[in-house]
Amino acid sequence: MAALPELLARQAGMHASRIALQGPDSAFSYAQMMQAARGLADQLNRLGVRRAGLCGDNSVAWILADLACLLADVVCVPVPVFFSQSQTSHLIERAGLDCLLSAETDTAGEHLGHGVWFRCLPVAAAGAWMPPKTAKITFTSGSTGTPKGVCLSVEQMTATTLALQERLAGIELEQHLCILPLATLLENIAGVYLPLLMGGRVTVAPLQSLGITGSSGLDIGRLVQGINQHGPHSLILVPELAMALVAAAERDELNNQSFRFLAVGGGRVSSELLARGRTAGLPLYEGYGLSECGSVVALNVPGAERGGTVGKPLSHVEVRVDERRHILVRGNTHLGYLGAEPEGLEWLDTGDLGRSAPTGFLSVNGRASNLLITSFGRNISPEWLESELIQALGARQAVVFGDGDPKPSALVVIRDGRSPDQLRSALTALNAGLPDYARLEALYIRRQLLTQASGHLTANGRPVRDRIQADLPTLLAGAFPVFTPTLSTNQPGDSYMAFFDRLQQETAEARERVTGAPVIRAIARGHFSLEAYTWFLTQAYHHVKHTVPLMMACGARLPERMEFVRKALVEYIDEEYGHHGWILDDLAACGADREQIRSGRPDLSIELMVSYLYDQINRGNPAAFFGMVQVLEGTSIELATPLGEQIQKLLGLPDEAFSYLYSHGALDQEHFEFFRNLMNEVTDPEDQQAIIEAARVVYRLYGDMLHNIPLPATWREQNHEAA
Structure with a gap:
């Protein structure tokens, strides 16, 4: 069997002038693609590269570097763009990489041409043992956070690609748009190698331009706009993307005229969703696979499909389901895991549960371990x-x-x-x-x-x-x-519901003022400034400095029947004392003047929030203080750490500027569980109502502060926000 390099060379001979790769600013014909890949391969051999990490966003350069590794017999290790720094470091060390190839400008590296940059890595250990014939190592975090390397040969990747080509015979897929990261094995094989062996065009664009960020961020409007612009014949979708596109098609926002085949995999898909998609004109077909089997094992296609199944196995593998309902695969399984001796088993236990019908269609029902x-x-x-x-x-x-x-x-x-x-x-x-x-x-x-x-x-x-x-x-x-x-026949709020759950439920509408603040969307999309972060920290300082005084005032006013709450406040005070000083440290790390912040005045929303709480404690029910705890600690759990990480990445600030956000994201998780248990001990209806009403007011006022954070004018214009 001819392998991928030879098969691609044949395509270049037959379709020399046909466009093979299309990017936002460049296009390569089949002949130009192979010429560029060979030139890069020669340079990799000249540099003595044995194992290369491949980094960067989706681009023509990424594909050229990948093909160059195939031609140069270099082990290619794609680095997912959404890996954390610790995961990336683990990958580099574990694979014993010589260098990093980047599809993005690397000023510390050497430009090899065609947008591919080379950076030599420091001499390190040889890396973990890998099986002979390893050509690609695809890292997946599996069920833990530590990535695990699956080793594949050129022959195995070729076999999967040819089996897919055979299954899709008769379907003219002349243009494929990559909307999953190219470092994902499924997109790498079925979204690049397969279209190229079918003589098609592979279109790539930066994922953010298609509304996709990280491993799970999605701007469906931008994705639909990108798909409508490119008019692809095929896409590879995960279930969440399939659901979003079905909804867009049902609203007549998605132009489905060009679609010929939309593959859905990576997780179980509802049969009803697939049916809705077909009704909306989307040719959705579910498949199944795993990295250990070259990414695809079974696939539904026109003329050979059955609802509720993932299709029939491809011709290059055998599949059976054992007495435990485990799906077993034989025929094109991986060489082994990086650093682990192959088990030498004839059949690979996928760990998935399923059923095989007499007609050959395979159903997958979940993971055995789950x-x-x-x-x-x-x-x-x-x-x-x-x-x-x-x-x-x-x-x-x-x-x-x-x-x-x-x-x-x-x-x-x-x-x-x-x-x-x-x-x-x-x-x-x-x-x-x-x-x-x-x-x-x-x-x-x-x-x-x-x-x-x-x-x-x-x-x-x-x-x-x-x-x-x-x-x-x-x-x-x-x-x-x-x-x-x-x-129960009880309605929400009746006695069977714990008070904490009732508090959560009855403040849900008010909470939207916080979770729906424009700043959260702005940060996620990269529209945030040092001015905005400094303004937010300033407001945080002016309410956090009142936290301990408010707790002291509350404790002094609590009746004797709430002695258990006063005891809890003692613990809270010990934990919270001095946190406003942390915020001043963060502001100083951002270049702000401590004394100016200390002597300044907050936004009116914060002034009103603090005043309202003092008033409720002194003239109303002191238990109202815990409405603030509900808001601020609950908000910290949901937003502090993820937003802090995004802000730090956007602004390039040091860790010393994030002691408040990072500490509260983790610290408030313990506080909030303590708070949940404490609230469930509050049984007096008047106390409960005071806490609920205070939480609603604080959600409103704290939300007003978040809405007032100064955002770039361009962001406000694009999102119809008042300046």
Whole structure:
């Protein structure tokens, strides 16, 4: 069997002048592509490169560097753009890289031509053992945060590409648009090698220009605009992208006239979502694969498809399902893992659960290691319920939990601002169609996405379940609950609901003033300035300096029946004392004048917020103070660390400028769990109502402060925000 380099050379001979690679500013014909790749390969050989890391955003240069490694017999190790610094360092050390090839300007490196930059790495250890014939190492974080290297040969990648070409015979895919990172093996093989072997054009653009940032950031408007502009015949989608495009097509925002084949993989997809997509004119076809098998194992295609399955296995592999329902694959499995001797097993246990029909169609039902077992002994695949939740509720993310409980529950991310009451009917309808043992007991609604940076997602966007389970108390503390009517005839707010959950639920609408502040979107999209950060820290100083005095005032006014709360305040005071000094340190690191900040006055919103709390403590119910705790510590959990990391990256400030944000993101997680337990001990209806009403007011005033943060005029104009 001819390998990829030879097959690509044949294509260049047959279609020399046809465009092979199209970028925003450049295009390469097949002949030019091979000439450029050979020239780069010669330079890699001249430089003595054996193992190269390939960095950078999606671009023509990235593809040329990848092809050059194939031609030069250099082990290529793609570096995902969303890897953390520690993960990238682990990858470099583990793979024993000689150099980094970058598709982005590297002033410390040497320009090899065609937009490819070379940087030699310091001499280090030889790296971990790798199997002979390794040509590419694809790193995946799997179920932990430490990346694991899957070693593949040229022959294995070629076999997958040819099997895909065979399965798609008869479908004219003349233009493919890459919307997943090229470092993702699926896009690398099925989005680059496959179209090139089919004589098609591969179109690439910076992912941010297509609305995609990191491992899970998505601006659907920008993505739709990019797809409409390029008019591709094919795309590779993960379930979240498929759901977003289906919704856009249903709103007639997406031009679907050019589409011929849209592959969906990387996670379980609801059959209803696929059906909706077809109705909206999207040719969605579900497939299945894993890095250890060259990225694709099975695929539905026109004329050979079945709903509820991932299609028939490709011709280059054999698949069977054993008595434990584990999916096993033989025929084109990886050489082994970097640093681990091959197990030498004939069949690779994928760890996925499934079923194979007599007709050959394969169904995948989730990971064996993720099974939940209820207290009634029923097995539940969380992936199944998660796909149903995402479809039924329009959730961005969903994680089902409840191992050992009578019924499962779920944490879902809802970004469109719907209230618990609006979601309750959708949950009730979903439960009505589920088996009784799988009906969800409760949903916990979260506004902020789970991220890889927080350790809750793998590099390819899948839940890190062990970490989520460990952090569940904190994650639920920052969410608000929706209980199913089947649990009780009581309505929200009745005695069966713990007060903390009631507090979360009854302040959900007010919370939108904070979570919907324009500054959060602006930071995510790179529109933030040192002036804005300094202004925010200044406001933080002027309310944090009152935290301890407010607690002291509250403690002095509490009645004897709330002695347990006064005791808790003593602990709070000890923890919180001096934090306003941290903020002054941060401001100094940003170049601000400490004394000017100290003697200045805050924004009116902060002045009113602090005054309101003193007034409630002195003239009303002192328990109102805890409405502020609900707002500020809950907001810190959701926003402090992720926004701090984004701001630091945007502004290039030192760690010394982020002691307040970073410490509060972590510190307030412990505080908030303590706060949850404390609130559940507050049973007096008047105290409860005072806390709820104060939280609503503080959400409004703190939200006003966030809305007042000075943002660039261009951002405000683009987003119709008042200057």
